[in-house]
Amino acid sequence: MPEAVETLDGWYCLHDFRKVDWAKWKKASSEEREQALSELNHMMAAWEDIESDKIGSFGFYMIVGHKADLMFLNARPTMEELTELESSLNKSKMAEFLTQSYSYISVVELSTYMAYGKDPDTDPELQARLKPIFPKWDHVCFYPMDKRRLGEDNWYMESKDERGKLMYAHGQTGRKYAGKVRQMITGSQGLDDWEWGVTLFAHDPLQFKKLIYEMRFDEVSARFADFGSFYVGHRRDREELEKVLHV
Numbered sequence: 001m002p003e004a005v006e007t008l009d010g011w012y013c014l015h016d017f018r019k020v021d022w023a024k025w026k027k028a029s030s031e032e033r034e035q036a037l038s039e040l041n042h043m044m045a046a047w048e049d050i051e052s053d054k055i056g057s058f059g060f061y062m063i064v065g066h067k068a069d070l071m072f073l074n075a076r077p078t079m080e081e082l083t084e085l086e087s088s089l090n091k092s093k094m095a096e097f098l099t100q101s102y103s104y105i106s107v108v109e110l111s112t113y114m115a116y117g118k119d120p121d122t123d124p125e126l127q128a129r130l131k132p133i134f135p136k137w138d139h140v141c142f143y144p145m146d147k148r149r150l151g152e153d154n155w156y157m158e159s160k161d162e163r164g165k166l167m168y169a170h171g172q173t174g175r176k177y178a179g180k181v182r183q184m185i186t187g188s189q190g191l192d193d194w195e196w197g198v199t200l201f202a203h204d205p206l207q208f209k210k211l212i213y214e215m216r217f218d219e220v221s222a223r224f225a226d227f228g229s230f231y232v233g234h235r236r237d238r239e240e241l242e243k244v245l246h247v
């Protein structure tokens with residue numbers, strides 16, 4: 001009988017996508033804009049401090065296309081911390097000019113199809129993967145996905161051994177992109193509308209396309225994967241905040 005694979009779970013993650021109401025932002029007085037920017041800057045500085053203390057991670061991105069303008073990416077040991085920080089952002093001056101066009105809640109996950117043979121509570125490499133400091137690479141790609149349950153193509157009816165083999169092949173494809181694309185897989189069964197979140201970081205956005213296209217041919221993606229909307233964007237430093245929002 002198929003059985004669930006044990007997962008190692010790390011920090012909770014909030015992908016928070018916002019659209020800017022540019023018309024309203026342009027109409028705001030320069031005092032209002034300064035207040036909004038200064039508050040947001042302080043909030044982001046506090047999130048950076050949390051990352052420096054290694055009790056969370058933070059990334060700020062400009063998103064391309066109609067789905068969002070900005071993404072605030074935060075990871076924390078507890079979900080409550082994410083609820084709190086989202087609430088602080090919603091109560092800030094800047095929120096008067098933002099709408100939340102999408103969000104995703106999930107938890108950093110490593111499956112144990114490949115035995116790690118190490119103690120996840122103490123091994124530094126596993127700890128670094130479960131409590132990731134987001135790479136400071138220039139580009140980001142996020143999308144949610146499910147494993148399919150359709151007739152013969154039902155992931156959840158496959159044996160653990162078979163799923164392990166397919167995941168191994170998946171990992172082999174992924175490994176070819178070492179140094180070009182870094183992945184962060186977050187599990188969201190019971191937390192959000194899809195089963196996993198896929199967050200990719202790259203130096204060159206073309207590598208997102210190359211990796212994802214190549215993976216489409218892996219059996220695990222070809223037979224068993226369904227995908228949600230894709231969000232692509234570019235990392236920006238906090239120091240660039242004013243430039244990002246300059247009108």
Ligand code: VOV
Nearest residue numbers: 110111167171174175177181182183185196198215216221
């Ligand atoms: C840089 C690329 C890359 C690499 C090296 C990589 C490797 C690996 C390994 C070794 C493992 C298994 C152990 C673990 O770590 O969990 C995984 C796990 C997983 N992956 Fe992956 N993946 C990549 C990249 C990568 C992509 C681009 C996608 C999206 C699929 C696509 O077609 O768009 C993906 C999905 C997943 C998922 C949903 C899981 C969990 C599945 C489950 O049922 O539990 N992944 N992945």
